[in-house]
Amino acid sequence: MRLEDAKMIVTGAAQGLGAHISQRLVEAGASVVAADVNEEGLAKLAADCEGARGKLVVRRLDVSKEAETEACAREAFAAMGGLTGLVNNAGILRDGLLVKVDKESGQVQKLSAAQWQQVIDVNLTGATFMVRDVVATMVENKQRGVIVNMSSIARHGNRGQSNYAAAKAGLATNTKTWSLEFAKFGIRVGAIAPGMIETPMTQGMNQKARDALVAAIPVGRIGVPEDIWLGVRFVIECEYFNGRTIDVDGGLAM
Numbered sequence: 001m002r003l004e005d006a007k008m009i010v011t012g013a014a015q016g017l018g019a020h021i022s023q024r025l026v027e028a029g030a031s032v033v034a035a036d037v038n039e040e041g042l043a044k045l046a047a048d049c050e051g052a053r054g055k056l057v058v059r060r061l062d063v064s065k066e067a068e069t070e071a072c073a074r075e076a077f078a079a080m081g082g083l084t085g086l087v088n089n090a091g092i093l094r095d096g097l098l099v100k101v102d103k104e105s106g107q108v109q110k111l112s113a114a115q116w117q118q119v120i121d122v123n124l125t126g127a128t129f130m131v132r133d134v135v136a137t138m139v140e141n142k143q144r145g146v147i148v149n150m151s152s153i154a155r156h157g158n159r160g161q162s163n164y165a166a167a168k169a170g171l172a173t174n175t176k177t178w179s180l181e182f183a184k185f186g187i188r189v190g191a192i193a194p195g196m197i198e199t200p201m202t203q204g205m206n207q208k209a210r211d212a213l214v215a216a217i218p219v220g221r222i223g224v225p226e227d228i229w230l231g232v233r234f235v236i237e238c239e240y241f242n243g244r245t246i247d248v249d250g251g252l253a254m
């Protein structure tokens with residue numbers, strides 16, 4: 001799909017990767033409904049995109065609320081005069097070991113049910129219902145297009161991230177499932193799996209852990225949002241790309 005023809009919802013658009021991707025899309029002439037729980041961030045994005053070639057509409061959305069994903073898809077179609085896809089990017093971290101021994105008390109501690117469920121609700125269930133509701137609206141209106149899921153190299157397994165890794169692996173697996181299911185509607189599905197990218201999500205990391213990680217990245221640096229945009233752009237533009245997840249990680253997960 002040509003970027004100037006794209007009419008897409010971007011979730012998690014208030015900051016980080018979602019904001020960068022939304023901005024690049026409207027600069028290229030696309031129409032974007034930028035959706036997030038963070039309305040302040042969305043207002044900043046709208047100001048940053050003023051004067052761009054394309055059209056940006058911002059909208060509050062909690063992807064973990066089923067009624068909201070449905071309404072978002074319907075209203076995005078109306079706002080853009082069509083809907084040709086989704087950048088399924090909203091995500092959260094609630095890291096913790098499944099079982100650990102507290103250093104001071106010696107007590108065995110467990111990952112809380114809430115810590116597990118919050119990540120599953122947003123990163124897997126929310127992301128799945130976004131795909132369901134966007135594709136349903138596209139099919140009802142005979143729209144072809146593309147879904148881009150934001151997975152992670154954590155899908156290969158990562159200590160302290162049972163919840164996050166399971167959700168991101170689920171999203172990568174379903175990228176294949178959905179590409180098989182939606183091909184007959186003319187809808188492709190692809191996923192990007194970022195490595196370590198400089199965004200608010202990763203900026204809280206301590207310097208020692210950061211230095212160790214950079215040392216393990218073959219290209220020798222942390223990624224920037226533009227690296228991920230180039231991957232997303234490829235999935236949107238390349239009509240022969242379908243069903244796969246691409247690691248954009250500087251070689252970290254090899």
Ligand SMILES: NC(=O)c1ccc[n+]([C@@H]2O[C@H](COP(=O)([O-])OP(=O)(O)OC[C@H]3O[C@@H](n4cnc5c(N)ncnc54)[C@H](O)[C@@H]3O)[C@@H](O)[C@H]2O)c1
Nearest residue numbers: 012014015016017037062063090091152194196197199201
């Ligand atoms: N930054 C990285 O290194 C990295 C690596 C791998 C994967 N990812 C994935 O890329 C995506 C974007 O990450 P980022 O680094 O920009 O993170 P970020 O925390 O900077 O931004 C995430 C955005 O999602 C929004 N969000 C959270 N919960 C939401 C909900 N329920 N409904 C709607 N919006 C919600 C937040 O408000 C925020 O604006 C995430 O899915 C993340 O898991 C990031």
